[in-house]
Amino acid sequence: MRLLWVITAFLCAFRKKRVGLRFILRSNQQHMSVESIVQKGVSDAIKALYGADVNEDQVQLQETRKDFTGDITVVTFPFLKISKKKPVETGEEIGAYLKENVTYVDNVSVVQGFLNIEISRDYWLSSLSSIIRDENYGYAKPESTGHTIMVEYSSPNTNKPLHLGHVRNNLLGYSVSNLLKACGHRVIMVNLVNDRGIHICKSMLAWQKFGEGITPESSGKKGDHLVGDFYVIFDKEYKKQIKELIAEGKTEEEATKTAPLILEAQEMLRKWEAKDAEVVALWEMMNSWVYGGFDETYKKMGVGFDRIYHESQTYLSGKAIVQKGLEDKILYQRPDNSVWADLTGDGLDEKLLLRSDGTSVYMTQDLGTACQRVEEYKADQMIYVVGNEQNYHFQVLSLVLQKLGYSWASQIKHMSYGMVELPSGKMKSREGTVVDADDLMDEMIGTAEAMSNELGKLDGYTEEEKKNIFRIIGLGALKYFILKVDPKKNMLFDPKESVDFNGNTGPFIQYTYTRIRSIMRKADEMGIVVTDEVSSDVQVDNKEKQLIKLIYRYPSVIQDAGDTLSPALVANYVYELAKEFNQFYHDFTILKEENTDIRNLRLILAKVTGSIIQSGMALLGIEVPERM
Numbered sequence: 001m002r003l004l005w006v007i008t009a010f011l012c013a014f015r016k017k018r019v020g021l022r023f024i025l026r027s028n029q030q031h032m033s034v035e036s037i038v039q040k041g042v043s044d045a046i047k048a049l050y051g052a053d054v055n056e057d058q059v060q061l062q063e064t065r066k067d068f069t070g071d072i073t074v075v076t077f078p079f080l081k082i083s084k085k086k087p088v089e090t091g092e093e094i095g096a097y098l099k100e101n102v103t104y105v106d107n108v109s110v111v112q113g114f115l116n117i118e119i120s121r122d123y124w125l126s127s128l129s130s131i132i133r134d135e136n137y138g139y140a141k142p143e144s145t146g147h148t149i150m151v152e153y154s155s156p157n158t159n160k161p162l163h164l165g166h167v168r169n170n171l172l173g174y175s176v177s178n179l180l181k182a183c184g185h186r187v188i189m190v191n192l193v194n195d196r197g198i199h200i201c202k203s204m205l206a207w208q209k210f211g212e213g214i215t216p217e218s219s220g221k222k223g224d225h226l227v228g229d230f231y232v233i234f235d236k237e238y239k240k241q242i243k244e245l246i247a248e249g250k251t252e253e254e255a256t257k258t259a260p261l262i263l264e265a266q267e268m269l270r271k272w273e274a275k276d277a278e279v280v281a282l283w284e285m286m287n288s289w290v291y292g293g294f295d296e297t298y299k300k301m302g303v304g305f306d307r308i309y310h311e312s313q314t315y316l317s318g319k320a321i322v323q324k325g326l327e328d329k330i331l332y333q334r335p336d337n338s339v340w341a342d343l344t345g346d347g348l349d350e351k352l353l354l355r356s357d358g359t360s361v362y363m364t365q366d367l368g369t370a371c372q373r374v375e376e377y378k379a380d381q382m383i384y385v386v387g388n389e390q391n392y393h394f395q396v397l398s399l400v401l402q403k404l405g406y407s408w409a410s411q412i413k414h415m416s417y418g419m420v421e422l423p424s425g426k427m428k429s430r431e432g433t434v435v436d437a438d439d440l441m442d443e444m445i446g447t448a449e450a451m452s453n454e455l456g457k458l459d460g461y462t463e464e465e466k467k468n469i470f471r472i473i474g475l476g477a478l479k480y481f482i483l484k485v486d487p488k489k490n491m492l493f494d495p496k497e498s499v500d501f502n503g504n505t506g507p508f509i510q511y512t513y514t515r516i517r518s519i520m521r522k523a524d525e526m527g528i529v530v531t532d533e534v535s536s537d538v539q540v541d542n543k544e545k546q547l548i549k550l551i552y553r554y555p556s557v558i559q560d561a562g563d564t565l566s567p568a569l570v571a572n573y574v575y576e577l578a579k580e581f582n583q584f585y586h587d588f589t590i591l592k593e594e595n596t597d598i599r600n601l602r603l604i605l606a607k608v609t610g611s612i613i614q615s616g617m618a619l620l621g622i623e624v625p626e627r628m
Helices: 002-019 034-050 077-083 087-101 121-133 164-182 198-210 223-247 252-258 260-273 277-301 311-327 362-377 388-403 407-411 437-455 463-483 506-525 542-552 554-564 567-587 596-619
Strands: 061-063 072-075 105-111 114-119 148-152 186-193 307-310 339-342 350-354 381-387 412-417
Touching: 034 061, 034 072, 034 077, 034 087, 034 105, 034 114, 077 087, 087 105, 087 114, 121 542, 121 596, 148 164, 148 362, 164 186, 164 277, 164 381, 164 412, 164 437, 164 463, 164 554, 164 567, 164 596, 186 311, 186 362, 198 223, 198 260, 198 277, 223 252, 223 260, 223 277, 252 260, 260 277, 277 437, 307 311, 307 362, 311 339, 311 350, 311 362, 339 388, 350 362, 350 388, 362 381, 362 388, 381 388, 388 407, 388 412, 407 412, 437 463, 463 506, 463 567, 506 567, 506 596, 542 554, 542 567, 542 596, 554 567, 554 596, 567 596
Parallel strands: 148 186, 148 381, 186 307, 381 412
Antiparallel strands: 061 072, 072 114, 105 114, 339 350
């Protein structure tokens, strides 16, 4: 049992090292990082003690567990073959060397072969002075990596408004883009609008048959909502026809394929691809309604794009690529004239690229769009933010492009995320059971208003100020609740829980920020000047040290979040920081502290914590109010 514990602990240590726990003071070139200090010290110790050379990057580190004393822990198991001694003895010998020879190592202890190291107060305090001077703490220099990454997100269809699933998509795409920028990459944020295809024709046909000339202006509805209504109408009428045909003796499969409405929709798609003037005019009119609605929703949500592509403008280049692949015998044609890619030799199946009537499929336009993007932006990587139901699609996209000779296709990455569900279950656009994004945002703002009024937090504010704060709180609650969840996981969205002012929520973090801003305003009113320097004589309590250590994690959290495309890492880090600060605020006086050096330290901690909360929330696309 004990051996199992040791092996498990070692594997956890290795995993943490791989993910990347870095106490890196990126902005401060005067100090080595804690990681570098310890890795160099251990490398030197092994050379001195055992006469062996070990590269510094081979020294595995992890954060010391909270139930043990220390700041950073060295995993000694990889060195046992060199020392030829037991884990505890090896740890003790290396620890003694570090304490004797490495300046910033104060104390050491060994637990089951894990060497826990306590870093000196002087290191933390001097580094804190550097952090407060760095306005961009945690961020790499803009575009310093030399890499261009394109991030596609949103990708709506022009037959319905954005819904809760789109909200998660947009928030993830926007936040991931921010994170990649913070890591030093050049980022191009793009949106591919799926504005053509059979699903678009369904809404168009339903409006043509049942709309009686209705428009957004005459109905008082947002254009995307109006068009979405007709998508639902089509589905209802289509199901009626299927039911009637089954009653006449047809099988369900026969009825589905021969119902008059679906045949008319397919004919409309063929006419659109043939550029029939009447169909194209209808398509342009209804799409313009939807684009106007989308723009309003994106603005309210606080997301944007550097470039918007339209499937209607890229599918032809996709068809040309497919045709060339056919000519080069990379693809093949079936007797019905449909064109396919045979991927069975790669463990997949055969993929349709052109229908028998010559019309394209999603994959066709994705081929064309990808090639156009690489040509335009020379992107090193393309990240597609799309739900996990499309995992296979993007596996095929990359493979087909590679077979067609595009070497860059191996750099296509699908950022797959889980579905959002409600307590009532899954949503279905065709049946009109989705949670509309506009309605959801309005509901969140309304809930924030109701809770704020109940708590009486905004007495004395103007109506305009209140309205803006309700918006910031409501949308912050929505965004944080969604982004704090690991993107790969399915999630259950609970609007009321998300607006709670306590617990792991956006409003709790926002309130912590306003508390800090209040402290800093009062300090200013009292004539207290916060200096950048921390007195070397000041004593640091363990709670203060824990807050400093948490502050130091920020750069590595950003890097890890960017590497893993997980805004949840930043979200939960900011919550942890806010929670730690509130405990610190509860345990210590700040403005009433009589010792000016201690007061200055605590004000620095408050100021830096506030800056990181604001910065971290901004990476998530969340605003923080000055007061609430």
